[in-house]
Amino acid sequence: MRLSAVNLTCQRGGREVFADVSFSVAAGELLAITGRNGAGKSSLLRIVVGLIRIAQGRLILEGGNPELSIGEQAHYLGHQDALKPALSVDENLRFWTGFLGGKGADAAQAIETVGLRDLGDLPAAYLSAGQRRRLSIARLIAVKRPMWLLDEPMNTLDAAAQDRLTALIRAHLAEGGLVLAATHGSLGIAGMQQLHLGEQDR
Amino acid sequence: MALGDLANPSRFLAFANRAIPWLGGLTVIVFAFGLNQAMLAPNDYQQGATVKIMYLHVPSAWLSMMAWAVMTVAALGTLVWRHPLADVAAKAAAPIGGAFALLCLITGSLWGRPEWGTYWVWDARLTSELVLFLLYLGVVALWRTVEDPARAARAAAILTLVGAIDLPIIKFSVDWWNTLHQGASFGLEGSTIYPTILFPLLIMAAAFMLLFATLQLAAMRNEILRRRVRTLRLMRARTAS
Amino acid sequence: MTPLGALLIRDMRISVRVGGGALIGVLFFLVVVALMPFAIGPNLLLLKRIGPAILWLAALLASLLALDRLFAADHDDGSLDLLLMGRAPLELVVATKALAHWLTTGLPLVIAAPVIGLLLNLDAADDAALVLTLLVGTPALTFIGMVGAAIAVALRRGGLLLAVLVLPLTVPVLIFGVAAAQSAFAGAAPFGTAFTILCALTLASLVVGPFAAAAALRQEIE
Numbered sequence: 001m002r003l004s005a006v007n008l009t010c011q012r013g014g015r016e017v018f019a020d021v022s023f024s025v026a027a028g029e030l031l032a033i034t035g036r037n038g039a040g041k042s043s044l045l046r047i048v049v050g051l052i053r054i055a056q057g058r059l060i061l062e063g064g065n066p067e068l069s070i071g072e073q074a075h076y077l078g079h080q081d082a083l084k085p086a087l088s089v090d091e092n093l094r095f096w097t098g099f100l101g102g103k104g105a106d107a108a109q110a111i112e113t114v115g116l117r118d119l120g121d122l123p124a125a126y127l128s129a130g131q132r133r134r135l136s137i138a139r140l141i142a143v144k145r146p147m148w149l150l151d152e153p154m155n156t157l158d159a160a161a162q163d164r165l166t167a168l169i170r171a172h173l174a175e176g177g178l179v180l181a182a183t184h185g186s187l188g189i190a191g192m193q194q195l196h197l198g199e200q201d202r
Numbered sequence: 203m204a205l206g207d208l209a210n211p212s213r214f215l216a217f218a219n220r221a222i223p224w225l226g227g228l229t230v231i232v233f234a235f236g237l238n239q240a241m242l243a244p245n246d247y248q249q250g251a252t253v254k255i256m257y258l259h260v261p262s263a264w265l266s267m268m269a270w271a272v273m274t275v276a277a278l279g280t281l282v283w284r285h286p287l288a289d290v291a292a293k294a295a296a297p298i299g300g301a302f303a304l305l306c307l308i309t310g311s312l313w314g315r316p317e318w319g320t321y322w323v324w325d326a327r328l329t330s331e332l333v334l335f336l337l338y339l340g341v342v343a344l345w346r347t348v349e350d351p352a353r354a355a356r357a358a359a360i361l362t363l364v365g366a367i368d369l370p371i372i373k374f375s376v377d378w379w380n381t382l383h384q385g386a387s388f389g390l391e392g393s394t395i396y397p398t399i400l401f402p403l404l405i406m407a408a409a410f411m412l413l414f415a416t417l418q419l420a421a422m423r424n425e426i427l428r429r430r431v432r433t434l435r436l437m438r439a440r441t442a443s
Numbered sequence: 444m445t446p447l448g449a450l451l452i453r454d455m456r457i458s459v460r461v462g463g464g465a466l467i468g469v470l471f472f473l474v475v476v477a478l479m480p481f482a483i484g485p486n487l488l489l490l491k492r493i494g495p496a497i498l499w500l501a502a503l504l505a506s507l508l509a510l511d512r513l514f515a516a517d518h519d520d521g522s523l524d525l526l527l528m529g530r531a532p533l534e535l536v537v538a539t540k541a542l543a544h545w546l547t548t549g550l551p552l553v554i555a556a557p558v559i560g561l562l563l564n565l566d567a568a569d570d571a572a573l574v575l576t577l578l579v580g581t582p583a584l585t586f587i588g589m590v591g592a593a594i595a596v597a598l599r600r601g602g603l604l605l606a607v608l609v610l611p612l613t614v615p616v617l618i619f620g621v622a623a624a625q626s627a628f629a630g631a632a633p634f635g636t637a638f639t640i641l642c643a644l645t646l647a648s649l650v651v652g653p654f655a656a657a658a659a660l661r662q663e664i665e
Contacts, residue, residue, distance in 0.1 A: 311561070320487065320564055321561050322561050322562050322564065323485065323487060324480050324485030324487075329480075329485075332477055332562075333477070336470075336473065336474055336477060339470050339473075340470070343464075343466070343467055343470055346461055347461070347464060347467075348461075349461050376481075379481060379485075380485065
């Protein structure tokens with residue numbers, strides 16, 4: 001599987017966010033997208049999963065399921081956690097697992113992996129920001145998708161949780177997945193490709 | 203035991219656990235006696251046995267107003283004295299008051315049915331009671347909308363106080379509105395009250411008061427326990443890694 | 444569990460939890476109906492005559508006012524992104540959300556209507572006609588209102604805008620709903636005609652609403 005972008009241009013509200021961005025990521029590879037605030041890291045991820053329309057350029061997925069769009073084969077971990085405070089930790093994850101087409105048993109396993117098993121019955125409203133983030137990450141494990149698109153995945157995570165996420169990303173890469181991550185800092189993964197946005201600005 | 207001691211939720215729980223069975227038992231006894239007296243009371247020469255609905259209707263109306271008074275005191279307790287049990291009492295009283303208001307409306311419309319030929323007319327008293335019932339539902343809805351009890355308590359306290367000021371104005375306005383329209387006003391409590399009617403009525407009122415006290419204590423106990431569970435669960439989330 | 448089943452259960456669960464507000468719509472319905480006689484007067488014959496119209500208007504307002512959070516809540520917490528990306532067709536996703544919304548806010552209105560109808564001196568025949576028209580008509584209100592909710596999803600004060608956008612669109616439903624409900628009275632159109640047209644309006648809205656709302660969401664999300 002290989003995901004390539006050719007001369008992507010992103011426009012939002014009549015303003016050009018970035019232009020002529022190209023990259024190519026193969027199975028087992030990680031692309032770290034860096035750049036200052038407002039350079040369009042989040043926008044690039046949202047373009048890839050189809051939440052923003054492409055102004056110019058092309059996205060090509062080779063070796064994926066031709067029946068499905070790129071977004072339908074990807075996990076997107078945005079800034080927001082997509083959790084409902086009134087629902088319990090279990091209910092939140094079970095919903096996303098069910099909606100994304102996974103099995104309930106996988107949800108139970110995933111909640112164990114992110115270390116929230118003991119809190120399963122609590123409303124998500126009671127969780128700290130880091131715990132909410134981990135619950136949201138659990139969805140990536142519960143349902144298998146070959147592509148992960150992560151927007152500042154380390155945000156609000158403490159050191160231990162960051163290490164655990166790094167391990168999860170490594171495992172995903174080792175299974176032949178591919179990862180695009182917008183990040184400020186290091187992800188602690190050796191041999192990652194870098195894409196720096198915002199160079200073309202004057 | 204001094205009243206001040208009850209400010210401590212743990213002591214209040216111990217007190218409530220001991221008091222609830224006694225109060226409940228007393229309620230049953232007084233109710234039995236009151237209902238018996240109501241059965242023995244004379245029928246109305248116009249309305250026949252229907253008039254006996256009054257023994258449920260009138261105490262319900264009284265208690266529905268008293269519950270708002272309890273909530274008003276509790277609201278002051280929340281806002282002015284910051285008493286730890288005040289918002290527990292306020293939250294407990296709202297659904298009970300609402301239930302008494304509903305009971306008053308139902309018995310009122312059943313009582314009115316043979317007189318009016320319909321379950322509901324916009325009689326001044328019943329209409330005021332309906333507005334009171336709506337206010338109770340609003341307070342209950344407010345308690346159910348805000349998850350954090352401390353925040354809900356302050357909002358509900360302000361609403362309760364505004365309601366307490368507005369209720370007499372509502373009553374006055376509805377009376378004025380009703381006389382303006384001169385609707386089919388039979389008036390449920392028309393005739394002067396004889397001692398043979400008054401005595402069972404007062405017993406029933408006492409029974410309703412006891413019922414209210416029992417329910418209020420039980421609801422406060424439940425609410426305190428519910429809050430403890432909530433605190434424990436919050437702490438579990440805090441202390442987990 | 445199928446994706447849409449999971450969504451249906453989630454939305455219904457949220458609306459009955461603390462802060463969900465499933466029954467506030469019914470309370471609003473009751474309050475509006477209870478206020479009418481203060482403006483109109485307590486004349487029972489008059490109230491009986493205009494009762495179905497009052498109840499229909501109140502049901503219309505109650506079902507629209509509850510709609511503004513239909514997509515906005517999912518938009519605010521990022522869930523909407525994932526719903527848009529999912530493998531389930533967006534049209535079916537929004538239809539499922541609307542169905543969950545109707546089951547928790549529209550259906551309680553239908554159930555409460557006969558009880559509230561007592562306040563307006565409606566008798567059993569009126570109540571039956573009213574319940575039937577509301578049962579058939581309120582889904583149309585939800586599915587038309589859903590389009591407005593999708594258009595206003597990212598806007599502040601979306602609720603007010605929603606009402607302004609959608610209320611004119613509900614005119615046909617109101618006309619035929621009230622006409623069918625009032626057919627017990629002399630001079631009104633026969634029940635069957637109005638009721639059949641009401642059914643047709645609902646079926647049309649069940650088809651058009653999801654497509655329009657899905658299209659609006661795809662535009663708005665950018």
